[in-house]
Amino acid sequence: VPGNYSSTETVPANWKLTGISCNDGNSSGDVGTATANFVLDPGETVACVFTNTQGGSITVEKQTLPNGSPQAFAFAGDVAGSLADGNSITILVDPGTYTSTETVPAGWDLTSIVCDDSDSTGNIGTATATFNVSADEAVRCVFTNTERGTIIVENQTIPGGSLQSFSFTGDAAGNLIDDGQIIVDNLAPGNYSSTETVPEGWKLTDIVCNDADSTGDIGTATANFVFDAGETVTCVFTNTQRGSITVEKQTLPKGSLQAFDFTGDVAGSLTDGNSITVLVDPGTYT
Structure with a gap:
């Protein structure tokens, strides 16, 4: 019967009604209400075509080095939330372009963003993943963060308690007495060195x-x-204080000019009242 008629679609989850087209100039479709409005004249056949596009999904996954860190990493953008190692956030989306940006916490570096879709990319400089999603596509981007570390130089002396100052240069630099430490933190994993001036x-x-x-x-x-x-990583430098041994010559009668020769660990020639002193490591000498 000629007149006005309508049909409304219930759009299922993860689908989007993207078009309603009718083959009659008086009939129309409203995507917003998912409704086709038919205006039918006598003897007329009107068709309205509903076009639905399946949505996709985007996932942000967090990985840390070392594994198992409880550190929370905050994400903002189309995928937002807080993630620790091994966790992820997934949302359903229409086909299109989306982003998610990490706030890198102190003591960590964002070392990679890897997406499983050639059209999607990660930018370490901006800490952002850009998702380009087609119909019925699931795209995952993995953010990997590497924790920074610490090196410690510690000084020990024999005998203990010495107030002697020991100078260190290199990546851990400074001056230490017994039991002192130089702590350098917030370092990226790698190779570092420290050298003592004895x-x-x-x-x-x-x-x-x-x-x-x-x-x-x-x-x-x-x-x-x-x-x-x-x-x-801690490296302990142990320094041992050297001793000294002295050979002294005395004659009777005093004041003799006779030279006396000595060999061994203390070697030389001495006359009355003179001595030879040498610095030695702890040990036995003759």
């Missing part, structure tokens, strides 16, 4: 690091730190 009257007798990848070289008085994400 003062006169002392001998560097040991460098011990609490990390298997880090080493000490007594010959060069240098600790080489090799540390991974989030690691704290």
Whole structure:
């Protein structure tokens, strides 16, 4: 029967009604209300076509180095929220372009953004993933953050409690007395070094690091730190104070000019009232 008629669609989840077209100039479609309004004249057949486009999804995933960090990372933009290691946020979207930006916390570096879609990209400089989503496409971008670490140089003396100052240069630089430490934090994982200037009257007798990848070289008085994400590496320099031995010559009668020769660890020639002193490491000498 000629007249006005209508039909309304219930749009299912993750679909979007993107068009309603009718083959009659008097009939129309309203995408906003998902309704086709038919105006039918006598003997007329009117068709209205509803076009639906399936939506997609975008996912932001968080990974940390080292694994298992409880640090929370905040994201803003189309995908927003807070994520710790191994967690993700997924939202349903219409086809289009979307972004999500991370706020990188202190003590961390954003080291990669990898998306599983060739049309989507990550920009480390802006800490942003850009999702380009087609119909029925799921795009995932993984943000990987690497925790910074700390190197510590510690000084120990034998005997303990010495007030002698020991100078260090390199990535951990400064002056230390016994039990002192130089702490350098907020470092990206990598290789670092610190070298001691051994003062006169002392001998560097040991460098011990609490990390298997880090080493000490007594010959060069240098600790080489090799540390991974989030690691704290301590290298302890042990300095032993040297002693001295003295040979003194006395004659009877006093004042003799006779020269007396000495060999061994203290060697030389002495007359009455003179002496020879040499600095030595702890040990036995003749």
